[in-house]
Amino acid sequence: MTKSNLSLSRRRMITSLAALSGAAALPMPAWATGNMGRHGGAAVGKGIHELSGPKIDLHIADGRFATGGRSGHAIAVNGTVPGPLIRLKEGEDVTLSVHNMLDVDSSVHWHGLLLPFQFDGVPGISFPGIKPGARFDVPLRLRQSGTYWWHSHSGLQEQMGHYGPIIIDPAGPDPVAYDREHIILLSEFTPMHPHAIMKKLKVSEGYFSRQKTSASDDYPLSAEQRRMWGRMRMMPTDIADVSAPTYTYLINGHGPEDGLELPYRPGERVRLRIINGSAMTFFNVRLPGLPMTVVQADGQNVQPVAVDELQIGVAETYDVIVTPNAAGAFAIAAESMDRSGMAQATLTSQPGRKATFPALRDPPLLSMVDMGHGGMDHGGSGDKAGPAMDHSQMDHAAMGHAMPEASPASGHDGHDMGAMDMSGGMNMRDTSLLPASVKVGPGIDMVSMNPQDRTGYPGLGLEGVPHRTLNYRMLKSLAMDHHKRAPDREMELHLTGNMERYMWSFDGKKFSAVGDDPIRFGHDERVRVKLVNDTMMAHPIHLHGMFFELVNGQGHHQPRKHTVIVQPGSSATFDVTTDEPGDWAFHCHLLYHMHAGMMQTVSVAFPEGAA
């Protein structure tokens, strides 16, 4: 049985290992001296140690990670996967020192932190990277609070364990009241080398899926629907590019067989800081029998909203409050979106008492809505307020594939594709619908015919569940929006791809093809960016260096986020004030999509007169 290293009460701050890093007189642990050994070297610890204080040292080194009978090479930071929790306080100064003990370049990106661009940690965009044996110091004055995380931005190191949480406590009173907190850092482990994963994705479509349609499956698809998918050369099961059993899903570095326990006392308000630090996995998070009140999204406080389940995209964070009043054990179940596996931990009032975990639900399927042929508004549960933007409606009845107004398509109980006339030879790739900014080529296998704003959609597979789910339209920032200016200008960016060739790009141009031609913003512009997803996959799009306001119909309470999921075949829109000068990365946070080219540089001009 493993107990959490992070069972701290709010009033009892643990300084823990922080003292070690500064005190050279003390015997240094192996990870701090670089003696972790080469591949197959020292065993990597699990769980989350806390570091705080004005100087924080991170040592990146090789190690060997094991869970549930599998083991393999990992990159550990300060000897653990995940690496340490960096706990800071708003308004204070800190120096983050990153020591690279690997024999390859490395980096740390501080995901969600506002800082000068040269410290953002993206090799090739914000700095040259950290050479083997070198140290990189990041001096920061913290001008925000909330739950964030950090991770490598070099190669595919993030997949190998190079990530950890950040908590910045507010300078003043925390608007969120809680008695105890736990980090729930979701990630994956695989003994397979990420370069091997990348190659298999490139050469063998659907390689990692064990849930494909077959002559013996029990998916609720008619023969006609199966033929339609075949005709389009696409698979309705193309939901997660990499999944279980290749991945073992982790919470705070613990696989399901590690039996992670997180304690509580009955009656406490427990704050769960949920961070999706995985490379490729969207998770459906729930604690059966225990409602969650969402209080923060991407580190920004939101008006409390009660749900029973939420889907969290890669790189997003949600803070939720749960209040277990009675003694017992609750399952913290984080099911992968494709439902091939689950990350598990137990929230328990009695050490050793394990929760009963729910079984994996039936895998969901993509539908025509995910191909941009939706005509309806996925209002989802809860708030029905529509987004502020206008969406031209097409006459679907005239097109011969009208959908009933009722339940959305997809999910085992609501496949509406049968209601549509698919026999008309619909063009899945009408490139005349694309703006001139999109480069049409083999890298685009689909164009959304009628992309809808689906910020009211709870995420694939959650639209039919019999309890409350979260969607973006339910997120209202706690504070009023300070940027009340209307956008100075609008831009539209298309998320493009080819599933078969595993090509991913913005506007049909891979990062390797764009090179030194960034997306340029003036200083302090107010820009409305509409992201149109011309693929069948949900992409978590992350902008470095600045928060944006998600255009979700909440007026001056639109939530500020650093990462937005753009649902398949649909659009999402954000407004951003470009007040952070410098070059910033902008990319899909699915690691292998980014690596395949779905990335760009955003260059914000320095204010006039600045040196």
Next chain:
Amino acid sequence: MRPSREALYQEHGGMQLFWFQGDRLEYRARAGEDGYLWDVQGYYGGDINKFWFKSEGEGAFGEAIEQAEIQALYSRAIAPFFDLQAGVRQDLTGPKRTHAVIGVQGLMPYMFEIDAAAFLSGKGDLTARIEAEYDQRLSQRLILQPRAEVNLSAQEIPELDIGSGIDNIELGLRLRYEIVPEFAPYVGIEQEWKLGGSRDFARLAGEDPSVTNYVIGVRFWF
């Protein structure tokens, strides 16, 4: 900064890969002497431009190799699901001819994999070959693969025993089990017919123009 910038661009979308596939490596049991067949291909390159190579050949045990060839092609992605391929083919048996090759390879609607090419030999003979395969998953690992191949010739080529028109047709059905996706043994049956002039050449040579092969083999890639 510049080198790390170039490395970043190259890393994010500029990946070059090597892939090798043994599509069919099989033992063929049939009336008369049993035989063997190989059909391999591979490439090196990026998303759009690749160097592609192919080799296939067959023969009967205890005899000289009946037919063998190797192709070296430049392959360029011209559509989401199709590559245009052009290059040379060298025959390794018989009159050892060299051909110019132009063809397309890709995925047709309904998930048919297709490889169609035209060959112009140094002697001026024009031939063509169309291969199509379809993978029907019976389960996540068990896959039934119908396969068809048609060889065509624009003229009679007596020294190769090929008549003009349809030279031959092969229809096969292979059942493979993917132990892992990269390695799948299979069993199957393949029927080959020589037609028209080619059939006459076969009969003259005392061969049966219709042959049924019972095959056992392995499909792999890395």
